[in-house]
Amino acid sequence: MSAEKETLRRVQDGLFHLQKGLAPFVEGRMKGKHGANWLHYASRATGGSPSAKLDAYGLLKTIVDNWREVFDDAFGRNDKHKARNFTSMALEARNAISHLAIGLQDDEALRYLDAMHQLLKLVKAPAGEIAELRKLYDEQRQSGATAKPAATESPPAPAPKFDLPIGDALLKPLKPWIEVALPHPDVLANRFKEAEFAADLFAVDAGHATDDYALPENFYRITFLTEGLKRVLTSSLQRVADTGGDPVIGLQTAFGGGKTHTMLAVYHLAKAADLKHLEGLAPIAEIAGVKAWKQPRVAVFVGSSKGTDVSLNLKDGPEVRTLWGYIAWRLAGDAGLKLVAQSEAARTNPGSEIMVEVLKLAGPSIILLDELVAFARQLPDERFEAFLSFIQSLTEAAKMAPGALVVGSLPESDSEVGGQKGKEALLRLEKIFGRVQSPWMPASGDETYEIIRRRLFQALDADGEKARDETVKAFHDLYRKNQAEFPPEAKEKRYEELFRLSYPIHPELFDRLSKDWASLDKFQRTRGVLRFMANVVGVLWHAQVRDPLITPARVPIAHERVRASVLYPLDPAFSAVVDKEVDGDSSLPARMEANPSRRISQARAATRAARAVLLCSAPLVGQPNAGLTGQGLRLACAEPGDQLAIFGEALRELTERATYLYEEAGRYWFSTQPTLNRLADDRAKALPEHEVDAAIAQILRDDADPKKGGSKGGFHHVHTVPDDPITIDEASALSLVILGPSSFHAGKGASKSPATDAVTETLMRCRATQRRLRNTLIFVAADETLLSTAREVMRKAIAWREIADDERLQKQLPTGQIADAREKAKTNKDAALKAVRAAWSHILYPMKSDTAGKPFDLEHDPITARDRAAVPIVVYDKAKADGIALEKLGTERLWLALKPIWPDDRPHLAISDVADWFSSYVYLPKLRDGVVLQAAIRDAVGKLDPTFGYADGFDEGTRRYRNLIWAKSPPDIMPPTAVLVRAAEAVEQLKQHAGAAEAPTGAGGGPSPTEGPTTPTDGGAAPAEGGNPRRFFGSVEIDMVRPVKSFDAILNAVVMELQRTQGAKVKLTLEIQAEAPSGFPEGEVSVVRDNAKQLKFKAESTGFED
Secondary structure, rough: HHHHHHHHHHHHHHHHHHHHHHHHHHHHHHHHHHHHHHHHOOOOOOOOOOOOOOHHHHHHHHHOHHHHHHHHHOOOOHHHHHHHHHHHHHHHHHHHOOOOOOOOOHHHHHHHHHHHHHHHHHHOOOOOHHHHHHHHHHHHHHHHOOOOOOOOOOOOOOOOOOOOEEEEEEEOOOOOOOOOOOOOOOHHHOOOOHHHHHHOHHHHHOOEEEEEEEEHHHHHHHHOOHHHHHHHHHHHHHHHHHOOOOOOOOEEEEEOOOOOHHHHHHHHHHHOOOHHOOOOOOHHHHOOOOOOOOOEEEEEEEHHHHHOOOOOOOOOOOOOOHHHHHHHHHHHHHHHHOOOOOHHOOOOOOOOHHHHHHHHHHOOOOEEOOOOHHHOOOOOOOHHHHHHHHHHHHHHHHOOOOOHHHHHHHEEEEEEEEHHHHHHHHHHHHHHHHHOOOOOOOOOOOOHHHHHHHHHOOOOOHHHHHHHHHHHHHHHHHEEEEEEEEOOHHHHHHHHHHHHHOHHHHHHHHHHHHHHHHOOOOOOOHHHHHHHHHHHHHHHHOOOOOOOOOOOOOOOOOHHHHHHHHHHHOOOHHHHHHHHOOOOOOOHHHHOOOOOOOOHOOOHHHHHHHHHHHHHHHHHOOOOOOOHHHHHHHHHHOOHHHHHHHHHHHHHHHHHHHEEHHHHEEEEEEOOOOOHHHHHHHHHHHHHHHHHHHHHHHHHHHOOOHHOOOOOOOEEEEEEHHHHHHHHHOOOOOOEOOOOOOOEEEOOOOOOOOOHHHHHHHHEEEEEEEEEOOOEEEEEEHHHHHHHHHEEEHHHHHHHHHHHHHHHHHHHOHHHHHHHHHHHHHHHOOOOOOOOHEEEEEEEEEEEEOOOOOOOEEEEEEOOOOOOOOOHHHHHHHHHHHHOOEEOOOOOHHHHHHHHHHHOOOOOOEEEHHHHHHHHOOOOOOOOOOHHHHHHHHHHOOOOOOOEEEEOEEEEEOEEOOOOOOOOOOOOOOOOOOOEEEHHHHHHHHOOOOOOOOOOOOOOOOOOOOOOOOOOOOOOOOOOOOOOOOOOOOOOOOOOOOOOHHHEEEEHHHHHHHHOOOOOOOOOOOOOOOOOOOOOOOOHHHHHHHHHHHHOOOHHHHHOOO
């Protein structure tokens, strides 16, 4: 036998032993309540004999249906919920194998067998039956089942605490609704058919309905008697008992309004053998004055189930093709059919006189007419008229025949009638029923709560009512103590009462479904609510959620069953909205909650908020004042213990990131049309990178342009995103080069990057020649990672700017969205400016290299400040703070810089040459401009013991200095010919000056004439007086560890640069000196001599010696 068949067999055997073990318990409890005739009060399957022995279904259904009155007190307080749960699961097992469409899963079978076993233990069944069930359970577990049973022996998941602070104390945790309200077995099993919530009069009359609708006792057990239904039943009882009542009752509402359910209530009233067995009907019968109940005859006609050209009687009867023949036969058999035989044959209306005779012959009778319009619109014209004439005759006959009742249902709107002929039929039928009918009142207000709750859930026991009241009080206290956070009605006593009526479903969910969703054509009012909530309850129950109530925020929209219920009545385009932005593993709320440390993750606030907005707004999209307010959001989401502000926080973040979530005037709703956010995202993604980089470059240019609110900082000039940095002109004052996005930097320090390549190239070349003034350039480059962020932010800024400027688009948008677009354009523009400034965070500049022959090394200085001003300002302030750029040189530092580079054969230096050196040689300090140098010179000369003097110039003819100044400040404006004069020369000239009031001693801090300063060696000779230098000479030792690399550097950095000058002749001589303390071996000497000869070494200057 296959494993699947073995599993099925075990469950079937389990039901057999359950029946044997449960029968004594049920019989004993029912006898104690109802006496010897207890079987008449027991539940059983359709068609079962009232006196027959109960099978497993009957036993379990009897416990479920009579729990409160008979079985509640049979169990201890801690066992009551377990017993009901195990009973429902065992009933689910019986239904599962009786209507098996797919094979039982191993874990399902294990749960079923465990429930049966635990139930028998609780009712103290015979030990043999308990043992047999235990054996079956063990066999199933050993057969390979991996899932754990839903038994109390398995510890339940810890319930979350929903604590409310009250003074210094806390309310005890609220019970999860799954431990309080037990769903009906069909809901619990998740095996109900959609059609079971669409009451079908034909299916019941033909014997095709499920037990809940087929049996009078079951039907009334799940039916809440509304005031309108009570009126219909009272009138019906009075009419058939001939104590009053209306002969014709017309039911007219929109689809799903309860017409068919009302007709079923009248049908089961007529079919009941004893009215006392129908829950809630005894007081109605007493009011109606019914003392001895006699079942009336019943004729049921459902127009949608009958064909116009076939016999209306398909089995167990004669062939009849007219409604009058069908009703006459159903009520009075062959005798009744004989009365209308001629009209049946001619297919003409028999008239009210003959129909009175038929009704009298039948005696007390009820005629139920449903879907009359659906049948009438199919008839040809002559039969159409006969049909409508007969309905009028029938209603008039019912008035004249004692005990006769006609109940008819009509649709309310033209959309349900189908075509012009259907509209005409409805109009005629409304007039016919309007002449004689009794008005009927559909369910309204609080009655809807009761209808839904009773259909979905079993009655609460005493402990359940207590737990319900505790939950209701906790929620109402939450609303009352935080009145500003919730709608005004939530704090009222009336809302507390609604909580009790709707428990465990939140009243807000009930209201949204029964009002907003019921307005949709495909939702069908009460029937739609039942279908929807049956799916929700079944899914949540099997997931064993621990929530205190089913709020809109707790509806598991991502589950396939619930998702289908949500999407069916909506625009199909909502499917993408649900998957992308409402609920599911890959939805936006789930991605927001991916970080478990976030507050919204711990409460699943984003998912709950998105669910609430969808359920509370989707049916009304496009209508005035549609959408969920902040107060409505908290009402739909918040539970005792929640932080109320978290849902608003989550929703605001969702609004910023979502594609289909709209917000206007504090109202939120989902739409199938993409929001401006989506439009902006699409436009942003479509932008080419060069356009984004161009916009970034423009921000950088504006940052350095005073005319556009920017600033140069302390720089003399700012070169912003030059197309080719080597085209930057020579600059004698400190300048900033802002490199473009393509020249970014990565990592720490001056490691190789596109930025360092660009900086090196710029410092080496100025157009086609070598760059001379290198010490005045500072560079700033973007960080690779931050640049990526800046590009993304800039894309959004460009997209929002385009949307805000798009006049054609603005004509299609409401005013609120236009203002929102402009606000977001401004916000994103500011964000882009901030992101770009943050990205340009690497300062690069040249410094003296420690490597011989290398003109410079690059140094790196990172910018780490968070809130930044314009890029030039930030770079200059950072360079100044870190001592890279100097605004004041100081006298000592000036002399320390000049002393090693002032040639000893030159008594004076042109200040213009000194300035040129500071601009050129990277080992000198970087000065902001010439003013800094002149100020340092002025301070140095004006000291009491200066190290050098100042003169406006040197007269070659007289060999004297003009306007020589010593120990006094030079003029503020120094002429181009100004020079610095060595102390000795200055002292000598001042001594010779006639009439000098005082001459310097020469013993100050200045250098003596014998001091020998070195020559500037930044790759060449000191500049010659009177013009450009004409000769370069130099020698350098080669690094013998890496001689080839060193020589290559010299060749590229020096020789190649010298050759750039037109007409220059470069002579390169390699001098080799090698010494070996113990002498070179003869073999090596021979090899070196031969190689030197081959390489054309000069013989007169090459050789070995001792």
